[in-house]
Amino acid sequence: MFDKVLIANRGEIAVRVIRACRALGMKAVMVYSTADRLSRAVLMADEAYCIGEPEARKSYLDGDKILAVAKACGAGAIHPGYGFLSENAAFARKVEEAGIAFVGPNATAIDAMGDKINSRHAMMKAKVPVIPGIERPSFTKEELAAAAKEIGYPVMLKATAGGGGKGIRIVHQEKDLWSAYERSVGESEKAFGNGTVFVEKAVEGPHHIEFQIFGDKHGNAVHLFERECSVQRRHQKVVEESPSPFMTPELREKMGVAAVKAAQAIGYDNAGTVEFLVDKHRNFYFLEVNTRLQVEHPITELVVGVDLVVEQLRVAAGAKLSFTQEELKQTGHAIELRICAEDPDNNYLPDIGRIESVILPDGPGVRLDSALAAGTEVTLHYDPMLAKLIAWGHDRSEAIGRLKQALTEFKISGLKTNIPFLGDILRDSRFIEGVYDTSFLEGFEKPPLRQDVLEAAIVAAVLFRHVEGGAGMKLVSSGGKGLDPWKSYGRVRGARRL
Amino acid sequence: MKYVVEHEGEEIELEVQETEDGGYSVLRDGRAILADFKKIEGSRIFSLIVQNKSFEVLIRQDGDLVDIVNHGRGLKLRVESERERNARLIAGEGGSTDGESIKAVMPGIVVAVNVAEGDEVTSGQAVCVLEAMKMENEIRSSVIGKVLKVAVAAGQTVNAGDLLVEIGPPE
Structure with a gap:
């Protein structure tokens, strides 16, 4: 087991990993950005090293700097948490090559799953069901109809370069298929400069x-x-x-x-x-x-x-x-x-x-x-x-x-x-x-408030206003004489409509 | 003191009276709600005990709304004193109460002065008329407040930047 583990992350997950290290009797080493000097994780750590400015790429994403700290402090392992460098195969590989354990899967496994197409093919080979789909650079009307029939309606038309819901169409029957395809291609050409659209089985109520x-x-x-x-x-x-x-x-x-x-x-x-x-x-x-x-x-x-x-x-x-x-x-x-x-x-x-x-x-x-x-x-x-x-x-x-x-x-x-x-x-x-799917939060409406909770909130709001004064009252005490002339000028101009 | 609280389009009138024991009596539709209201120092948390029901409430001012979290539920309320609300309704729109110095933005002749020192004005109310470039322009207040000073009289010539009327906060 390790004597010392470096945690290449921040926030709650860094605290979580420190707790696990302590439970195993290992020392926890934090690397941190200047923004996190007083964070819980840095305060809790056994050792702490500042690695740069708040911007992630200058600190938590700087794998070389983090690896250098790990070597210098003698850490036996690096735990990447989630986000940041956790799914970066190149970083995992460098860590392993330095003789330090990367607390995560081997770099080859990260690589294999990093690419959507490759991972899909790997899963098909392993007989894990994937969403049935057919890809090709372009379809003729007949090819498309045959592909949709093979997959089974409803089908999704998706832009290969897609994102943000653009170039996506759901089609329930063959008579709507070709026009939907033409619109989808047009949309994705406009949005992504690439009109490649593939057909996939639509997952209903996912x-x-x-x-x-x-x-x-x-x-x-x-x-x-x-x-x-x-x-x-x-x-x-x-x-x-x-x-x-x-x-x-x-x-x-x-x-x-x-x-x-x-x-x-x-x-x-x-x-x-x-x-x-x-x-x-x-x-x-x-x-x-x-x-x-x-x-x-x-x-x-x-x-x-x-x-x-x-x-x-x-x-x-x-x-x-x-x-x-x-x-x-x-x-x-x-x-x-x-x-x-x-x-x-x-x-x-x-x-x-x-x-x-x-x-x-x-x-x-x-x-x-x-x-x-x-x-x-x-x-x-x-x-x-x-x-x-x-x-x-x-x-x-x-x-x-x-x-x-x-x-x-x-x-x-x-x-x-x-x-x-x-x-x-x-x-x-x-x-x-317990009856909900991924559409749960679309058009979500707040359930009604209990009557006594609502009345207490109203009474609290009025008493807050009574005791502390509102936004307007606060401005009275700070405003009045010392007005910014430019601001007043703007207001006057606005009011006059000259 | 009277207040109007707006919640989901509904206006609720409330009157706050301070009681001798340092608490409050809040009148709603003729019903008196006895309330003990205390701030937890160093936080935005308030303890509210209404008729012996205890609520721990998180309150913050959010622009012109009061943002409340009570019992794990949130709501936003507009709270105005009765006078603020009347002023707003007369003005037809909301107005600041932080005062302003109304100045001439171009040279001209004051045709009429519509307000006197001590007058209450609302946002959008004309305070004087200025003739410039052969056009009569109504000069309006953009705030709710009280006239502190009228610096010009009818017939007077003014230059750009001259003070016309000074408005302070309402009383």
């Missing part, structure tokens, strides 16, 4: 369900069951839970086998995640493999009873997996909320500022993964996620109840957060019943 996988350097691979991640906004996960309310034992068995096959097909030897799309008929299709520790790993830890980060470190040091597939069981239910500094009422724009004070939630079955502390500066340089609030219960409804209570307790002063938005989700009838 669920995003992923499987935690784990492999070791001895050829063993297992899965640690699923996570339901269909509560998404613009492909960003907001709420995750395990088990999936949509799952059946038969489907879990089939998907689990496919996930392990996927891991073995690429010689996977650490923690990873196989993402699938599952349609409303419970057909599942391979999407991609995330070759790293996932943000939402805690829900798996709570349900399966495994410390995934500790296991990552053990396996990276060459140990065999400490569990077999047969030993792994799901117990109870866990749900995670991603607490972000953003304003859901203002198009989810990230909010920045200094955290003035914070009251952290706690209680039976409640877990908080965060690096939050009063005085923490939240900047635009990094992800707006502040914390992950997770609750475990014997069943789903107990987990929701515990999560609701913890969320109510959680108070962050100083910037806007999505806490109230998450509270709305937990009270949505579709969420409570």
